[in-house]
Amino acid sequence: MTRTRTTRLRRPLLAGTTAVAAMAVTASLVAATAEPAKAATGPELSLIAATGSLTLTSWKEDPGVYLDLGTYLTADGRPLELKVTRKSYKDPVTITQTVYEGGKAKPRTLPKGTVKDFSGLPGFAEITVTDKAGKKVLTRTEDFCPNNASGRVRPDAPATSKYPESCPTNPFTLGSVWGVEKGWAANTYAGSYTEPVALAAGTYTAKVAVAKKYRDLFGIANKPATVKVTVVERSYEDDQGAAGAAASRSATANEHAGHPAAHADHGPGHAPAPAQAAAPVTSGAGPSYNVGHGPLRAAPPALPWALKKKQTARSLPVGDKGGQTDGSRKALALQPLAKRPTGKASVPDVPKPDLRSLPAYGIVVTDGEEDIPGKDYLAFSANVWNAGPAQLVVDGFRSPGKAKMDAYQYFYDAKGKQVGYTPTGTMEWDPRPGHVHWHFTDFASYRLLKADKKEAVRSGKEAFCLANTDAIDYTVKNANWHPYNTDLSTACGEENSISVREVLDVGSGDTYSQDLPGQSFDITDVPNGTYYIQVLANPEKRLKETNLDNNSALRKIVLGGKPDARTVTVPAHDLVNAN
DSSP, X not given: OEEEOOSSOOOOOOTTOSOOOBOOOOOOOBOSSSOGGGOBXXXXXXXXXXXXXXXXXXXXXXOOBOOOOOEEEEEESSOEEEEEEOSSTTSOOEEEEEEEETTEEEEEEOOTTSOSSTTOEEEEEEEEEEETTSOEEEEEEEEEOTTSSEEESSTTSOSSOOSOSSOOOOTTOOEXXXXXXXXXXXXXXXXXXXXXXXXOSEEEEEEEEEOHHHHHHHTOOOOOEEEEEEEEEEOHHHHHHHHHHHHHHHHHHHHHHTOOTTOOBOOSEEOOOOOOSSOSSBTTTBSSSSTTSTTOOOOOOOOOGGGOOBOOOOOOOOOOOTTOOXXXXXXXXXXXXSSOOOSOOBOOSSOOOOEEEOOOEEEEEEOTTTTOTTXXXXXXXXXXXXXXXXXXXXXXXEOTXXXXXXXXXXXXXXXXXXXXXXXXXXXXXXXXTTTOEEEEETSEEEXXXXXXSOEEEEOSOOEEOOOOOEEOBTTSTTOXXXXXXXXXXXXXXXXXXXXXXXXXXXXXXEEEEEOSBTTBEEOTTOOSEEEEEEEEESTTOOSOOSOSTTOEEEEEEEEEEETTEEEEEEOOBTTBOOO
């Protein structure tokens, strides 16, 4: 369990955030019978280096070298595909590889303990660095995420990869898919989830190898990649001049902290987006997260409110094709219909979303950022996700001169054709800094319950801009591995918008951080003792769902301490020990 008391925002340690891990699986030829023709086969995996030599920079103002050595795992013959799941939070995480027998896909269960969380396979890459005299100066291991920054290695490879672009870091993730498309390569560098190393200016030789246990498990050849490395020391001021130094320093700090340099601060509300499994800049793939995946970026893993950072717009409408259940489908266009619906409202018998709440996490005691003497607040992050099998699609329409929009939920048949709609409350404009977008009302509510499960305190936060901030379970039916509205910048409209579309896609969740007074729980006068944080989706039951019985999640906490110095103890939730 974790005991936390803080008066300023601090970064909690989350399971899976220390490295983007994954698995590299291979041609592991698994004989199902004695007949070779019936053997189950996977992809042919190889470790390659994009270049034989490169230069790495150690900045005087930010010393340390990030070992992005431009090494990649390539998949040939068939894609590398692994599915990582757990039945519940009481069960360990398990992993299966998709192999083929007689042309048909079948799961190959990998050994127990291969993975412990959804960040991937630990210690996949083994790195050794020697100086020009041949003396070993560094040995380390790094985890590998197959969804890492990728690119094609053959002109006849698929133009885009159907696999997601990151490995989830939400502590309550339930299912993930990792993959390297055939004819593609995934960077083995752990990006912003790894630590820099101290290397003096000079020349070195780096050798990168796949750990033996993974070579044996997946049949990867023992052929390490060797890269000549030149380390140079530079200064921001010398390199860019005083005018550009501040911008460079800010960008580098954000990148190394796990935040894309191009992103700006979201402000209160949604959690931040650390750099996805990829490096901020990768030697072979270029300066983007997942080169080759097209314009889509991953749903960023949302961390607790203590890490809030702004983001820039990246949402554009894309089409939706019916009947796709393999993760390759795209989100419905985020643009609302041109006109509000007419005719009789109806709720047809078609697939509907299934909203589910995750237990609260990132739980700390704070002063509410205002340092009010004698005041104590309980801050936390909460996520409501969509288990499908249908998207949650809500459009808001504004009558001229009205302050609020009328909201409608839309329904679609198996081919993606709209077949019905129903009124579902309102949307309201939130002008506060850090918001400045339209909120859909009554999407979720948060309550602090006493030990007897009766309400003690309720959060004032009940209106939300919907965004797919976290990949919660990409193994559910109709999961969209490339959700589009992964931030708030364009998903929730402008002040002068006449209509807005907000979407929560299948498999993804929306993390909100309850940190400010009015959102967090005021525990100033709440006695010490045992309580539960309740996250409740669809509290007024206005949204039509597949199941209304799984909308609540509870997280046990214990309050202690004295006024203006309160503490909170957060016991593990089954096997998940993340505060």
